[in-house]
Amino acid sequence: MTFLIRQIALKASGEEIVRPTTVDGDTITIGRDASCDIHLPDLAVDPRHARAVMKDGELFVESIADQPFGMNGRSVNRRAIDLSRGAELTFGGHRINVERGDGGVPVFTVRRVEAISDVSEEKDLGSVYTLKGLMPGKRMSAWGFAILVLIACLAWPIGAYMTHKGEKERGSGYHGDEIWSSGDLTLAHAGLKDDCQACHVDAFVAVRDNACTTCHEDDAHAHISGLAANDATARLVAARGEPGAFGQFQRAVAEGFNRPAGRCVECHIEHTGAGAMEDTPQKFCTDCHDGMSKRLPDTKLPDASDFGTGHPEFHPALVVQPGDKPVFQRMTLTKTAREDNGLKFTHAEHMSKTGGVAQMVRRRPGEYDGRDAMQCADCHTLDSTKVRFEPVKMEDSCQSCHALGLEMIDGTTRTLRHGEPELVAADLRAFYRSGNPPRPASLSGMARRSPGDGASQRTARDFARAVQFYPTRADGAVTRVFSKGGACYDCHVITRDGPAVTNGFDIVPAVQNNRYLAMGWFTHDAHTKYACTECHVDATRSNDASRVLIPGLGGEGGCRTCHVGGTGASLTEVKHPVESDCAMCHDYHADDGPPWMSKAPKTIAKADANRRKQVSMR
Amino acid sequence: MASLPGLEPTETAATAEDTTSTDTRKRKLGLRRCTRRNKVTSHDSFLSYANGRWWKVAGVLCLVSLLAYIFAPLPAQHFGGTWLGYTLGTISAGLIVWLTLLGVRKRAMTPGTWSLKAWTSAHVYLGLSLIVVATLHTGFDLGWNVHTLAWALMMIVIVSGMFGIWFYWTLPQALSENRYDEDGAVTEKQMIEQLRSLDRQIHDAAQPLTAEDAAVVEKSLEQDPFDGSIWNRVTARYPNCATRRAAATLREARAFRPRVADDPLDRVDALLTRKEAMLARLRRHLRLKSLLQLWLYVHVPVTFALLAALSAHIVSVFFYW
Structure with a gap:
């Protein structure tokens, strides 16, 4: 029996070289070992891998060490081969075609079909050293990212806008266009967070005033009162005057981009963060108020540029006529400013550490904590808001010394009624109606007395004098209490237009001015670190109750002692300056509450730290 | 290409421009460039191109922006919505578009003042100046929105570019050291x-x-x-x-x-x-x-994301004007 083995090698040109050999015998071996009949120099092939046996005209191929080989694409250990059909055997990187040759001789055609190593195969030098295939392509990811961003940041928001265009109110929950929000809305507008279209009504149209006035029907432009909204805006724009060259350029650019001037949002900037709306920057006030009298000749307001350097003197509302319906008038706060409040009071005398008042205080240590003089708080107490003071009440603050006692009845003092002159007169008249003083019990009868007549004579003498001097005419007493030296006259202004019961006397109702600076904000609560007289300097000097004791802008105890301008400017040197811009005291839309100042001036904290340091060094 | 007198005709004008300063001195000293390895190469990094012209331009741009940011009288916050904000934003957007065009430009090489090297040098320094200019445009008011997204993508692009510069600065040396052996x-x-x-x-x-x-x-x-x-x-x-x-x-x-x-x-x-x-x-x-x-696998795709975010940013500003 013979086998024909054809080893095929490839030339560099691709041409095939066939080396045929014949092997005699019934069996041939296939393996890596050089002694094998079919020698396959292939590391994936066992040294003696398989044998092919020809037996009774049939060809068997079987592996020697149970290492499988491939046959017609299947991995097998032994197989019979029908030579008429032929077969393809695979050993490692070699392929052996088996077929019937001339004269029924089995022919084994051996070919190397795989390179001996991976690197021996063709490598594309252009790509093999690059990151191709290891990273997603640059072009693909560039398009991917860009489209993703355009969908999320452009298509989605515009879709949200289109969906809800024209709706009166948009539902809450996240809408696509909120990704466009440049910052949180302030607290006042936080409720509109999900409704961009509440203000941004039309696409590519800057926010217009009617978006604001949808809610702010009444309170917008309360600053310029008594004008229709359009006129108020016109006046505002006029007050600002013509801008300079750069300002005109800015305005031209803004209008070119469809942003007209004088809109609410020019000053009221939104999307500034979730806090209170920023207090109006000083510039927005001084844009108009600095030199405004030139631009608006009909204005009654004096010019103001900066608290430290250019602010008019305060114009407090002073009482010019006391009474049940007092008349207030705003006037410049000067040294000679007087207020007619219907009271007589000597501040200096009451605050003095010498004299009758101080003596009285010292005699009543229980009531005055052992002090040697009165202090402001004995009469003046802050109201619950701590902003202003409660009105001084005669019953609480004056009466302990200035008693209105009429007589003592069994240990109880009968008092004249304060605040009601008719009742006072009536009480006095009733008191004197009995005609005579009560007769002393010891003057007659059987009561025990000292031996002798001396005592009874003394009593009789006193009684006779009392009868003699007893004012039998009540009219006299009434007149005396309302006249100089009388209890009412000491503190009140007396007029002669009263009813008959008071003999025509009357008392002007006293007025206590509760808020002097109606257009500016002042709170005592922020100033509790300071003694009252540091600012109200004349309280210890003046005995004139008509004297206005609130501090002025400058001068001794004036606001400028500490407060400098918004930029820190001041006319004189200030030791612990408190930077004060307009919004510290003024509010654009002024009301009874404090201004919208959202933060304390930073300089106060600094001054506090300094003071604490000084105290700790002491 | 035109050759300059005194140089081998094979040297290009670009080579001459960059080597003249060092070479004239060497020639006076009688030194000759003989072997390829010893040759003073004409390499002038894009970082030091034209004595750092673009470094200076970018520095001036940053300085002017910073001074304007600090000293310009603005009515309120330093938002993008002030005149300075719009100016800085326009400059930044223009720069971003121009910087992106390097990708187009680099596919067409030309010598001279507007050579690719000049472009690359300008690309690097003007790109770095965006850190200052665009950040001042934000007024440091960052949040979770499209505007900050554009800024953040820009910063990613710039930082990846900085990595690129660092790699181009250090790695070629390491590459050739690795490739040399005794043969x-x-x-x-x-x-x-x-x-x-x-x-x-x-x-x-x-x-x-x-x-x-x-x-x-x-x-x-x-x-x-x-x-x-x-x-x-x-x-x-x-x-x-x-x-x-x-x-x-x-x-x-x-x-x-x-x-x-x-x-x-x-x-x-x-x-x-x-x-x-x-x-x-x-x-x-x-x-x-x-x-x-x-680094380019970050730099390039994120640049395109940035262009998309920048478009969205600009459109959104005008849309909700």
């Missing part, structure tokens, strides 16, 4: 040829091995040296290296065998050791080349 430089093609040659030798030397040992060696031959994840590439760590495993396995097997002269395992072991060294060099090479390319 001179090895090209990328030669690296593959060397490996092929070694594989053939290993294949031949391994023929006498037993089936088990041969299988181990075969694994080394079958493994593609260019295989591996991006992580393998960048770290040059290949824990599944079949060559190393083959060498270790054979050495272990040999340790328990009696010593014989002419043991085929010895030859295979020596060849595997050589292959390991060669693979190590190839992998260092691949690592350096990956780093040179990798």
Whole structure:
């Protein structure tokens, strides 16, 4: 029996070289070992891998060490081969075609079909050293990212806008266009967070005033009162005057981009963060108020540029006529400013550490904590808001010394009624109606007395004098209490237009001015670190109750002692300056509450730290 | 290209422009450039192009923006919505678009003042100046919105670009050091040829091995040296290296065998050791080349994301004006 083995090698040109050999015998071996009949120099092939046996005209191929080989694409250990059909055997990187040759001789055609190593195969030098295939392509990811961003940041928001265009109110929950929000809305507008279209009504149209006035029907432009909204805006724009060259350029650019001037949002900037709306920057006030009298000749307001350097003197509302319906008038706060409040009071005398008042205080240590003089708080107490003071009440603050006692009845003092002159007169008249003083019990009868007549004579003498001097005419007493030296006259202004019961006397109702600076904000609560007289300097000097004791802008105890301008400017040197811009005291839309100042001036904290340091060094 | 007098005609004008200053001095000293290795190359980094002209331009731009930001009288906050904000924003947007055009420009090389090198130099420095200009445009008011997205993408692009500069500054040196051996430089093609040659030798030397040992060696031959994840590439760590495993396995097997002269395992072991060294060099090479390319896989796609976000940013500003 013979086998024909054809080893095929490839030339560099691709041409095939066939080396045929014949092997005699019934069996041939296939393996890596050089002694094998079919020698396959292939590391994936066992040294003696398989044998092919020809037996009774049939060809068997079987592996020697149970290492499988491939046959017609299947991995097998032994197989019979029908030579008429032929077969393809695979050993490692070699392929052996088996077929019937001339004269029924089995022919084994051996070919190397795989390179001996991976690197021996063709490598594309252009790509093999690059990151191709290891990273997603640059072009693909560039398009991917860009489209993703355009969908999320452009298509989605515009879709949200289109969906809800024209709706009166948009539902809450996240809408696509909120990704466009440049910052949180302030607290006042936080409720509109999900409704961009509440203000941004039309696409590519800057926010217009009617978006604001949808809610702010009444309170917008309360600053310029008594004008229709359009006129108020016109006046505002006029007050600002013509801008300079750069300002005109800015305005031209803004209008070119469809942003007209004088809109609410020019000053009221939104999307500034979730806090209170920023207090109006000083510039927005001084844009108009600095030199405004030139631009608006009909204005009654004096010019103001900066608290430290250019602010008019305060114009407090002073009482010019006391009474049940007092008349207030705003006037410049000067040294000679007087207020007619219907009271007589000597501040200096009451605050003095010498004299009758101080003596009285010292005699009543229980009531005055052992002090040697009165202090402001004995009469003046802050109201619950701590902003202003409660009105001084005669019953609480004056009466302990200035008693209105009429007589003592069994240990109880009968008092004249304060605040009601008719009742006072009536009480006095009733008191004197009995005609005579009560007769002393010891003057007659059987009561025990000292031996002798001396005592009874003394009593009789006193009684006779009392009868003699007893004012039998009540009219006299009434007149005396309302006249100089009388209890009412000491503190009140007396007029002669009263009813008959008071003999025509009357008392002007006293007025206590509760808020002097109606257009500016002042709170005592922020100033509790300071003694009252540091600012109200004349309280210890003046005995004139008509004297206005609130501090002025400058001068001794004036606001400028500490407060400098918004930029820190001041006319004189200030030791612990408190930077004060307009919004510290003024509010654009002024009301009874404090201004919208959202933060304390930073300089106060600094001054506090300094003071604490000084105290700790002491 | 026009040649300048006093220079070999083969040198280009661009070469001449960059070498003149150093060369005239050397020529006076009588030094001659003879060998290729000793030649003073005309290389002038894009970082120092034209005495750092673009460095200065970018510096002035940053300084002016910063001074304007600090001193310009603005009515309120330093938002993008002030005149200064719009100005800085317009400059930034223009710069971003122009910087992106480097990708177009680099595909058409021209010499001279507007050479690609000039463009690259300007690209780098003006790109870096965006850190200042665009950040001042934000007024440091950052949040979770499209505006900050554009800023953040821009910062990612710039930072990846900074990595790129750093890699271009340091890696070429390392690349050529890695490629040199006692026989001179090895090209990328030669690296593959060397490996092929070694594989053939290993294949031949391994023929006498037993089936088990041969299988181990075969694994080394079958493994593609260019295989591996991006992580393998960048770290040059290949824990599944079949060559190393083959060498270790054979050495272990040999340790328990009696010593014989002419043991085929010895030859295979020596060849595997050589292959390991060669693979190590190839992998260092691949690592350096990956780093040179990798930053661009961030820089370029994020640039396009940035262009999209920038468009959205600008449209949104005008949309909700």
